[in-house]
Amino acid sequence: MPTQRQRIPAHHVIYAFDPTTPPIAHVDPPAHLTVEARDAYDRGCNDLDINAYLARRVPGRMNPATGPIAICGAQPGDTLHVHIQAVRLGPRGYVATTPGTGLLGDNPVPPSIQPFDVQDQTVTVAGVPLPVRPMVGTLGVAPASGAIEALSLGIHGGNLDFNDITAGTTVHLPVWAPDALFAIGDVHATMGDGEAHSGVNIDAEIDLHLSLTPAQHLDWPWFETSTHVMTVGVHDDLTQALRIAQRAMETRLIDQLDISPQTARALAGAAMDLRLGQAGGYGVPVSAYATFPKSALPA
Numbered sequence: 001m002p003t004q005r006q007r008i009p010a011h012h013v014i015y016a017f018d019p020t021t022p023p024i025a026h027v028d029p030p031a032h033l034t035v036e037a038r039d040a041y042d043r044g045c046n047d048l049d050i051n052a053y054l055a056r057r058v059p060g061r062m063n064p065a066t067g068p069i070a071i072c073g074a075q076p077g078d079t080l081h082v083h084i085q086a087v088r089l090g091p092r093g094y095v096a097t098t099p100g101t102g103l104l105g106d107n108p109v110p111p112s113i114q115p116f117d118v119q120d121q122t123v124t125v126a127g128v129p130l131p132v133r134p135m136v137g138t139l140g141v142a143p144a145s146g147a148i149e150a151l152s153l154g155i156h157g158g159n160l161d162f163n164d165i166t167a168g169t170t171v172h173l174p175v176w177a178p179d180a181l182f183a184i185g186d187v188h189a190t191m192g193d194g195e196a197h198s199g200v201n202i203d204a205e206i207d208l209h210l211s212l213t214p215a216q217h218l219d220w221p222w223f224e225t226s227t228h229v230m231t232v233g234v235h236d237d238l239t240q241a242l243r244i245a246q247r248a249m250e251t252r253l254i255d256q257l258d259i260s261p262q263t264a265r266a267l268a269g270a271a272m273d274l275r276l277g278q279a280g281g282y283g284v285p286v287s288a289y290a291t292f293p294k295s296a297l298p299a
Contacts, residue, residue: 010036013064018147019177023070029212037185038064039201045094050111063150067183074180079216083170085207087134093189093202102197102280116200123189135166137186142177152284160287161278174218194276228291241288249290
């Protein structure tokens with residue numbers, strides 16, 4: 001029988017992960033979903049009028065994520081597994097060159113909206129073709145209390161902006177609030193590691209498989225591809241974010257391989273890669289991640 005897949009339209013989005021926000025849908029895990037996602041500009045750049053976009057932009061209402069989606073039965077201390085099966089891009093994405101944005105925000109270029117057209121496996125701007133590299137920038141669950149802007153990130157997930165969060169990847173999220181209240185969005189057609197300015201923000205459809213493991217506590221999200229496991233570090237300081245990611249990976253190696261801390265440290269130096277996610281200076285913490293080959297780990 002064909003897989004029964006529930007569609008979640010992008011009519012309702014959140015701008016903050018908040019345990020008090022009513023869900024727009026309920027799903028019983030395991031579940032297959034297709035989630036529609038708005039671009040990170042909330043479709044405010046479609047007319048290519050940068051002045052109009054800047055005039056109507058509202059602080060705190062950025063980076064919309066479709067949701068929240070209640071994962072029925074999820075409780076604090078559980079783990080939500082989000083397997084990304086496919087990411088289908090819209091026909092056009094956008095990058096706004098706005099003052100104060102990115103690593104060189106203090107050295108701005110003239111404000112503009114740059115359109116990127118998607119055709120087949122190519123995204124093109126001003127006649128320059130680039131390979132399409134779809135990725136999901138934001139996904140997460142509600143914190144235990146309070147609200148965290150969707151533009152920010154932390155132990156709940158959020159705006160991680162890791163290029164490896166794409167089709168074929170499974171993200172493991174700690175559940176902090178009843179029913180998890182999952183949301184997802186901020187797809188990019190392509191994005192450079194570290195997001196020095198902005199990835200190509202674009203509408204998309206995301207096919208997901210969601211499952212739940214009860215009473216499996218995680219301190220931080222982690223994720224895996226077919227070839228690597230990856231741990232997360234988030235901090236206001238880049239070096240500290242990298243250190244957090246490395247510590248998490250060494251802990252995972254000690255647990256999975258039953259090795260000493262000194263062996264884990266040696267393996268980190270020998271085979272662990274460190275990468276940047278959200279590091280462009282957007283007024284939110286930096287995200288970094290550590291990767292380690294699955295071929296060295298037990299099946």
